[in-house]
Amino acid sequence: MPIQYYIFLCLGLFSIGMVGVLTRRNAIIVFMCIELMLNAVNLLLVAFSKMYHAIGLQTQAGSLAGIDAQIFVFFIMVVAAAEVSVGLAIIVMMYRNVHSVDINFLNRLKN
Amino acid sequence: MFLLTLLLIPVIAAILLLFVHKQATINAITIGASLLVLSIAIVILNVNAADFDEQWLPLLNSRFVLHTDGLAKLLVLLTAISFPAIFIATQKNETSQKNIFNSLLLFTQAGLLGVFLTADALAFYFFWELALIPVYFLCSIWGGEKRIAVTFKFFIYTFLGSLFMLIGIVYLYMHTADHSFAIKALLESRLTATQQNSVFALFFLAFAIKMPIFPLHTWQPDAYEQSPTSVTMVLSAVMVKMGLYGVIRWLIPLFPIAFAGHANLVITLSVIGIIYASFIAIRQDDLKRLIAYSSIAHIGLMNAALFTQKQIGAQGVLIQLFSHGINVLGLWIIADIIEQQTGTRSMKAMGGLAKKQPTLAILLVGFAFANIALPLTNAFVGEFLMFNALFQFNVWMAALAGVSVILAAIYTLNMVQKVAYGEVGDLMQKMNTPSKQAQWVLMILLAIVFITGVYPQFLFTITADTLQQMFVK
Amino acid sequence: MNAIIVSALMGVIMMFSSWIFNNARLQKIIALFGLLFLVVANLAQSNGVYTFEIDSKGMLAYTSLGLYFNTILFVLTLIYVWINGEEIEKIGNHSADFYALFFFILCGVSVLTSFNNLLMLFIGIEILSIPLYILTGSDKKNLTSNEASLKYFLMGSFSTGILLLGITFIYGATGGFHLEPPIINPKTGLTNEHFLLSAGLILIFVAMNFKVSAAPFHFWTPDVYDGAPTVFTSFMATIVKVAGFVAYIKIFDAEAIALGFAWRLLLGFVIIATLLVGNITAVFQRSVKRMLAYSSIAQAGFMLFALYGTSSFNNEGLILYAVAYSVATIGLFAVLIKMKDYSFESFNGLAKKEPLLAFVTTVFLFSLAGIPLTAGFFAKYYMLNALLLGGAGLWLLIIAILFAAVSISYYFKLVQAMYFISGEPALGEIKKSYIHKLVLLAVIIIVLGVFPSLLINYLYY
Amino acid sequence: MTILALDWGFIIEKLIMIAIIVLASLGIALYTTFGERKVAAILQDRPGPSRAGPFGLLQPLADGLKLIMKEEIIPNAANKWLFILGPGLAMTASLMTCAVIPWGSAVDVFGRHVELQIADVNIGILYVFAVVSMGVYGIMIGGWASNNKFSLMSALRAASQAISYELAMGLALIALLMTTGSLSLKTIVEQQIQGNWWNIVYQPLGFVIFFICALAECNRTPFDLPEAENELNFGYHQEYSSMKLGFYLFAEYINMIMSSAIMASMYFGGYDLPFFNEASVAPNIAALIGVGTLLIKIVLFIFLFMWIRWTIPRFRYDQLMNLGWKTMIPLALFNMLLTGAILLAKL
Amino acid sequence: MSTLEILFFALSAFALVSAIMVLVSKNPIHSVLWLILVFFAISGHYVLLNAQFLAIVNIIVYAGAIMVLFLFVIMLMNVKEDKEPQKKLWVKLVGVVAGGSFLLLLVALVKQTTQIEGKQVLLKDGVIGLIHPLGQVLFNDFVVPFEISSVLFLSAMVGAVIIGKK
Amino acid sequence: MQALTNKAQAVNRKPMTFWERLYLINIIKGMLITFSHMFKKQPTIRYPEQKREFSPVFRGLHVLNRDEEGRERCTACGLCAVACPAEAITMEAAERVEGEENLYREEKYAAKYEINMLRCIFCGLCEDACPKDAIYLSETFAPANYTRKGFIYGKPDLLIPNPQTEATAFAEAKGV
Known part of the structure; x- marks a missing residue:
């Protein structure tokens, strides 16, 4: 599979996530779109990892080239989990106070 | 070490x-300190004090160097004379928190002395700012009604200018062989014409704002008017000289090509400024504003003369630097006495000073003559030399600038007329005899005016080396 | 490694002390000693004493610069906690937890000053950010704090996403995460071959701009700085921001040369935009806190100069700037905390009532404005030098200077309020000892303003 | 066409096995419901269902028939698709677990060597975790889609409970994995067969934690808060009727079976019959004996589940959370540290 | 078209469509469910790339834990479709245009990059996605970041406690 | 107050010891208790097939008795209605006409005799009050019914089968 296909797919997913961040006002959805972006990155990293693995195998059998990217993905997932816990705590805290998850709640009040 | 004591x-x-x-203690300390400085300054005039040279910022290769040459001596002397004069003349003035007021003024003095003495570009910048900041506070706290906005404008103008200079300094620093701020090293950095032009512009902007030169002068009349008079004295007697000092010390030696290249432009601007300021001065009713505009005109003339690149012009400027300081100081002190006692600066409300206070009126007339540069006064020699240079440079310019002499005569005499003669104004009735000390100060100043007018040779001697340096190439 | 391990351990100790000791004062003392210990540990490492010898397999690389930054930031935190301890205690009853978060942030800082692998960069940034989101939202009943925290969080995560995409592209181009200058022929410069790499670099650039709040990616900053509890804004705007810059420089020192002219252009654009937005908007602020937020954007613009070239002035300048800016900002916020409201009017007549406090504030403001005799001057000076040595045209310097002059206008508004406008300052209760602490800060600023070498020389020992 | 080049025999074999295991699980689940009632009855000194068929053995069939024949009701305000999706998901997730459980050693059928395991993935336990975590969705979606506040509350409870205990469960497992060094259930079982002891000997604390968490994951008493009748009427499947309700109930029982199977495999030697020499009989017979052994172990576990259910009262919600976060997780961590320390000491 | 290609394109289409549905769905719950489907599709890709470990971790962490939390929070708040705050239309348009241009820019960039031309991604084969080599590398070369990430978790924990407490 | 039993215990407010706080022991104890119940005798009676023995004093549904010749014993004296504390019994008397001697033992008989089973408390006072032994309480109980009316038992429901004509039914009713 040419690497370009993966890049395009991941960029597509990433952009969709970005559009979500830009267009939605519900904090939770925005947050979800960010997670989508992270996932797109993860997939791309794995694709690259396998690309380099293929190259590595050509020169040396049993090479572990490209494995660092997969470990990186693992770290991204793990960190994302920590981030989510904090993020949702913040969202819930805000909800408790204003009963809304609108990211521009205060701006809305001002207008 | 000796210089450091200054x-x-x-x-x-x-x-x-x-x-x-x-x-009483405040006055004693202030006046004592300033007189001490004066005495040291006089000593320096005759003794060539050793340079003070200490490591300051080893990483930047900047040294703390104090060095005297003719120009420095001259301006140090001017500063050293001005401050005691101001302190003595205004010591009776009612000022809240006088200790802080005087303290800030002394800081200003230190800054000014530093500017004139240092031979290191970075230190020069430092002192340049150090002289400015106390003035900002002085004007903003003790100034007139519109003081905050006006002083702020003044501050922003001058600060912006100095920042431009800073870029210039940095730029020069980068082009020295061993990255140094020492003047000698800077002089050796040979810049191309284009580089000179841009850096010249950066430096000149700072100096032009300080002098000030048309069209960058807008801060000045307001600032002079709104400042407490002691500060105005410092500003106009000494501080404006910083600009000219900068031109002589930095621009001429460092950017000869750019300097020559910009001569026409600068002289034109200066002359426009002279005429413009003179005309406005004529229309002024406010005594302080009048003196302020007159000051713009005089400084413009000096600047124009400097840019002619003629030796006599430069000679004239060097003398006039000192003379103008003394003259304007005298005028300001008188204006301050009047304002302190009558509470007004409007010349309409004045009149009849000669009847009420003949001594003061005589002094006023004396300084007025000096301001017009009548022969026998100190300004005559300088202006004569300067016009000479201008004439050599461009006849039309000289002619236009010459008009300013006439205009100066008009507004100065008009001022004398309105203040000293005519009916005694209502407010003038309150006029009392100024303090002994103030009278003494004025007399001494007037004496200097005439002494240097009759015997300018002593000024020539002091500045001979500077002049030689300027035109040795 | 010393700093990373000690700070993490101290964080854990603070966590536990939150339920072992119920005394906020004691907790503060523990935190202070912990910070002291941290500084000592870091100094030890700077002098070659490795208490913990751990082979990081190339993940971390210690440079004297990084360790020096560690020391500086730890000392700044020490000062910060020393001054603001009581204010921290006022926010909720979690002061020990907050200290724990500080230590974790410092752990992130020490990762960011020594990373040698993009993975460590990512982890470092996250360790730095997550506690910040919480500190921002720690004033739980306050709506602005809530919203600030939410915005900060969303924006922070978003920029993390972009950072990761950038890292991915770089991986795709180079096949590794190590910070090595990419092999690009300087003669041909960027060709089609390096598009992936340059895209990655630019994305990282964007993300880092997010983190250090450089325009046009600054928009979260005012709201967040304004909404966060003032003590924590002070921390965020200083120590954290500086750490961001250290990381920023570390990445682009190695990689940016590859971009050549394009990089200069891009950076120049960002610098100008940052200065423009920060300064111009700050002028129109009515709240001092918001003004400081915008001014911190503007100051970030100046700090970005350190990225422009590769001279030693970059690092020296950043050190000076870090200290000058941080000390002054910490001081200003410390004053601001004691005000009842954050409008400019509340400072009216402060000089009459508390002359010493007013003087100290003035010194801070001067330092921020870059007026000589304060540390801020030399900071700006070094940055200008760095810019020139980096090959910037004079025009960029002139723009920078123009904005520096603009910055005077809003800093001096405060000076004017304190000294020239009479009125009753809305000053809360303030202890003499508190002011004396601030005087110490002012002394630091002035001493560094005269002898900046004191700070920089250490870099070379 | 590479599609056709697959190993069809392999696929058919696996399909058959899937069919057998799924049907068997369903059957067992069916009879577990019966078992539940019987055990409850016995523990309460009563005979339990006994009318349908001998000893009431046909009772579950009757129940199933009844569930199928009942009227399907989808509430008006419910979200129709999700309402249907919920029970389906719950059921699927439960059934998917059985893919990695080794039911026995290999048998030879028609000359083929058939492993009695659908897929021996090398991340078997992680797979189980993934599937288990999916199971929560069934409950949450169903509870939310019902548009009933009791259902919703119950779904939320179920979700938070599942998440809380999954952590401790995972941590308890990590300690086990440290000793086994493999994630494949097959390998773990074989290690126990070849080694001297079952893993329970090495990991008693881990097992207790795992067991308690398994109770919570299956929503069994004393952790059956999602179905707390006195607070939430009937829990997340309140609005459900007919076979959709049946799916939920089945899912619960299948979960129980699967967790028992996993516990048996991981801690109790799986299909290992102690003191029995497999080599002494034909391999096929040995494998069948193994399957039987595992089934017995499963039944014992299920009995344990039921026994606990009819002994211990339900927790209060805060107690549940406290137990999960403040007891189970620290304990699991401690267990992990202890194991690590011992492993290090042995090195 | 080989089986793998068919699978690749099917999964990609599935992922993209689901991702778009995340955006388009008005009901937050639907968004969550679509996002879960995206994660499954991505996990499918991982399986295709023989990154088994990541595939399963992706499901456990993202689909299993993170999305449950999301769903949990949304249900807790009972966010209704009609209460859903909406941005103005032009803001949405600008957002879409911005995202679209971002995509186009990068796609154009990638298309012109000669470096990766003809590079193939190894599907199905390769051992690096398996847990054993991953574990070896993780605990040898990446042990420092692994340990340091514990600080991250501690801080997240402390933070969640601070924020969560009433 | 004097305690009736010695089962009452003062509430123990001592903090629990570590082992108590583990609960494990108590849980195991509890489980053993439940487990022990597995082996206890089940008291369940499989009802329709198996029935519980009534006690000798059981009072069930009323029966209106007949004499050996199959004649109704009741003479509608009304004593039972008077005695009934729940006022469940109502009756209407009628005079025996010619040719009805084989039906009624006395000249007066109850043309209508109703007991409202919803009211009846099965106290047996009617049985005590009857001078003719015409009513007595059997050992069965009233079956369920769909309507209230169904619970008002008339004479056809209450009368015991005729020993002459339906001997087997009579015997069964008597339960002998």
């Missing part, structure tokens, strides 16, 4: 003053 005395005195609250 800076240390005002600083120490200023710090001392912060903790003193008794009126």
